[in-house]
Amino acid sequence: MRTDGVLVSEAIGADIDDGFSVAALLGGRRLILANPARGELRVRDVAQRVVSTIAIPQAELHSVEVFLEGRTLAICTQEENHSRLTLCRSTGQVIRHLTLPPLACWGVARERSAAIAYIPSTQQLFVLDLRYGRIQARHPAPFEVDEIFLDPKGERCILAGFRPGQTQGSVLEVPLHAVLRGALADAEQSPESSEMVEEDAAKTFSGLPPSEVVQVDEQTEIPVQPPPDVVFRAPSRPHTPAFADGGAEGQDARRQLLGQALCHAALLVERLLIQHRALGLLPSLTEEPDALDAMVVSETDVAVILRGFRSLSAELNGTWPGPTLPQDPNSEQLAASRARLRDLLDDPGVARMGLACAVRVFELSEIAIDLLVLAAAAEWDLRFGRLFGFLNNDIGQQRLLLGQLVLLAQRTAPGLDETAIDRVRRELLRPGLLVAGDIPQLPVARQMVHLNAHLSELIVTALPDSIVSGKSWDKLRWQPEAKEAIRSALHRELHRVRIARC
Incomplete structure (x- = not known):
């Protein structure tokens, strides 16, 4: 009607x-x-x-x-x-279920997936992420809440209810970040917040026109807490400035190396994107993108994943006529970028760079250099964090996954490639250049990988001459087994010294 x-x-x-x-x-x-x-x-x-x-x-x-x-x-x-x-x-299509203690009221940001629920049994406010089914925070409520409203963008929250020992109702408006931090008491004193006090509790939720609500006068001076003094702490050890010497030519060579490394990492992300879509690890492209596509495994995704295993089985049996993965349209550009990066790493102007030293000392192969550069990109460029969040179907996971490293290292069809797994472990994980997470609830392939904390500081730093000008590792006349033992011992000792300094 x-x-x-x-x-x-x-x-x-x-x-x-x-x-x-x-x-x-x-x-x-x-x-x-x-x-x-x-x-x-x-x-x-x-x-x-x-x-x-x-x-x-x-x-x-x-x-x-x-x-x-x-x-x-x-x-x-x-x-x-x-x-x-x-x-x-x-x-x-049901996406997920989330179980909570009995709630009295709740509100949802209509343009986002944020929600706030009031639990009367514990007198707490639960901040929920509906997209991933997580409780982001839980904090004491300022009073007994009867109504909750979130603006569509999830920036501000309005709580309505009764304070203890009072018969008049209150309506408190605070920024959502104050609820997330549990700083409601401080937020009530903030000029960003406002509170309306009703004259009669019975009129609070009876549709009273806004003009009849007694509000705090806009001219009333609200005490504002002064910001805390900023305290500067002296560094525990002298800072080695990046690119502090070497002349203009050396600085230009190092700048070109870092720029080329980031561009090369971007090409590797494009290859991962193509592989993920071909393997069903990302939703297929649609005309109308859905914000929840990353959470849902559709029937199309399942069909793509299973078709990949059938293709792998046929290839192993020698009956599959074509490649399992689509051809990377950037393969020639990636090969040229890899050659350019290798030339820059061999440039004498970057010999003191931490990245160049790591490649030279650990005798990294081209594939290992690709993976090291890709992992380093997330440490120093915020854009790669968002790219990895997209690849991982979770914006909170802004690092590479171990399975993605293995996928890039593979030369054959996707599967349990022993050579690729051994390459990642032998060249990157075992020497300590990369560190994989250890979360028992996650599969091994979903463990996030990051740079060694010490290496992340040195990778864009010009090292002192006393380190660079010493005898090179490749000139030591020892067997590979002896070199491997020395590498492991040095890594353990460096790790012990680092912990002792902390």
Whole structure:
């Protein structure tokens, strides 16, 4: 029915008679109808069409929130001793469930996946990341909260409720980052926040016009805490300035080396992107990108992954006529970039650079240089962190994964390539140039890899002559086994000294 009283459609009449009730408006002339007793949610078009059906727990329906432009629903049901949040697409595909203590109210930022819930049993505010199903923070609430509102962009939060021992209701507006930090007490004193005190608790949530609400006068001076004094600490050891000497030619050579290393790393990221899409590790390109595509493994992705294993099996049996992976269109450019990088590493003007010294001392192969440069790029350039976050389907994982290193090191079809795994371990992990994470809950291939902390400081630094001008490693007349033992012993000793200094 329109606002002027004209009946547009009676499409939902049968659903209402069947025990369904309107739970939310989805937009685009669509309604969300719920029947908790049957454990069913329907997305209904006014054109007498059921768009999708969603299974929900057979429990009391608390609320349904719509966000990300109507593509995603967050359904809250109250069960016996907990609240369950079900995140799903409007098409009916369930993404994940999140279990919380019984909540009283909650709010969602409609343009993001952030939410805040109030738990009365513990009198805490839970900050939720609905996209990944995580509780980001939990902090004491300033009072008993009855209503929560988040602005669409998730920048500010409004809490409404009653303070202990008071009959007048309060409405507190604070920045969301204050709730994340648990600094609500400080935020109440901040000029960024404001509080409205109602004259009567019964009028607080009765639709009182804003003009009748008693607000703090804008001219009232709000005490602002002065910023803390900035304390500068002297470094524990003298700082070696990068590129401090070598003349103009040497500085130009080192600048070219770092620039070429970053450009080379970008080409390697492009190759990883092509491989990830071909293997089903990233969602396929669509005309209308979805913010939740990275979270959901679609049937297309599953088909691509399984087709890759069939191709690998056929290649191992000698019956597959073509390559498993598509040809990298940048392969020639990557080869030219690799040759250019190698020439710059051999330039006498960069002999004192930490990157050049590491390549020379550890006798790194071309593939190992690729992987080392790619890992170093994330340490010194913020753009690569976002690129890795995209490749990893998680913006919080802004480093390379061990499986990605192995994938780049492979010369054959993707699979358990013993040669590639051994190359990564022997040339990069065992000498201590790269360090892999050790999180038991994650598969080995999902462990994040980063530069050795000491190497990350030296890789863009001009080392002293006393280190560079010594006897080169390749001139020592020892067997490879002896060199390997010395490498390991030196790495352990350097690690021990570093810990002692800390």
